[in-house]
Amino acid sequence: xxxxxxxxxxxxxxxxxxxxxxxxxxxxxxxxxxxxxxxxxxxxxxxxxxxxxxxxxxxxxxxxxxxxxxxxxxxxxxxxxxxxxxxxxxxxxxxxxxxxxxxxxxxxxxxxxxxxxxxxxxxxxxxxxxxxxxxxxxxxxxxxxxxxxxxxxxxxxxxxxxxxxxxxxxxxxxxxxxxxxxxxxxxxxxxxxxxxxxxxxxxxxxxxxxxxxxxxxxxxxxxxxxxxxxxxxxxxxxxxxxxxxxxxxxxxxxxxxxxxxxxxxxxxxxxxxx
Numbered sequence: 282x283x284x285x286x287x288x289x290x291x292x293x294x295x296x297x298x299x300x301x302x303x304x305x306x307x308x309x310x311x312x313x314x315x316x317x318x319x320x321x322x323x324x325x326x327x328x329x330x331x332x333x334x335x336x337x338x339x340x341x342x343x344x345x346x347x348x349x350x351x352x353x354x355x356x357x358x359x360x361x362x363x364x365x366x367x368x369x370x371x372x373x374x375x376x377x378x379x380x381x382x383x384x385x386x387x388x389x390x391x392x393x394x395x396x397x398x399x400x401x402x403x404x405x406x407x408x409x410x411x412x413x414x415x416x417x418x419x420x421x422x423x424x425x426x427x428x429x430x431x432x433x434x435x436x437x438x439x440x441x442x443x444x445x446x447x448x449x450x451x452x453x454x455x456x457x458x459x460x461x462x463x464x465x466x467x468x469x470x471x472x473x474x475x476x477x478x479x480x481x482x483x484x485x486x487x488x489x490x491x492x493x494x495x496x497x498x499x500x501x502x503x504x505x506x507x508x509x510x511x512x513x514x515x516x517x518x519x520x521x522x523x524x525x526x527x528x529x530x531x532x533x534x535x536x537x538x539x540x541x542x543x544x545x546x547x548x549x550x551x552x553x554x555x
Contacts, residue, residue, distance in 0.1 A: 347360060376461055
């Protein structure tokens with residue numbers, strides 16, 4: 282059942298007025314508890330979108346440069362896939378390290394807060410009351426709320442961590458950093474690999490690449506995926522989805538053109554040298 286914010290506020294007010302600490306505690310826990318499925322899926326969606334965008338743009342830039350340089354289709358496929366795999370591993374490792382560092386920071390802050398609650402209870406109780414004063418409560422009411430909640434240290438920790446850091450310690454064994462890294466890797470590989478299908482199923486791998494049907498098919502695949510990811514990025518960022526998709530497509534097109542003409546220029550220069 283979905284409970285609206287106004288309903289929660291009303292229930293919290295009733296619990297406060299009735300001095301019902303159990304109900305008040307439950308409401309505060311509901312407000313500050315992570316919704317694992319919703320938040321986790323939200324983080325994974327971001328990993329899918331941003332991992333996919335990096336994967337398809339960087340990989341297709343290699344395809345365009347190699348095609349412009351006139352390399353054979355087989356060589357284009359090999360170096361593009363090698364770049365795709367290497368970058369995907371690097372992205373996943375970077376994602377894991379950053380997520381793990383953030384988790385470690387939150388854990389460190391949580392342990393420090395728990396120690397303060399144990400060693401300086403009066404000061405921390407006052408700090409908790411100040412949080413409610415900042416939310417608009419009168420000082421007397423804020424002090425009363427802090428007094429009622431303070432014996433429930435786990436609830437106090439979750440409230441303070443969410444207010445000050447916007448996050449709190451994950452459950453043990455959650456492995457969210459590892460999951461995020463895996464999602465990034467898979468998204469990078471899938472989205473970056475889609476434009477390579479044109480070369481994979483082209484046959485005649487010894488023929489030199491160029492602005493031919495295979496490259497055009499690859500461009501179409503690249504454009505469809507890139508526009509879709511751009512739209513999704515705009516959606517999760519609360520921006521106009523089709524403008525976001527168009528801008529991402531424009532960005533990818535510029536990158537591709539630059540890479541293609543650099544490769545083409547290298548090919549022309551090499552012919553002059555020979």
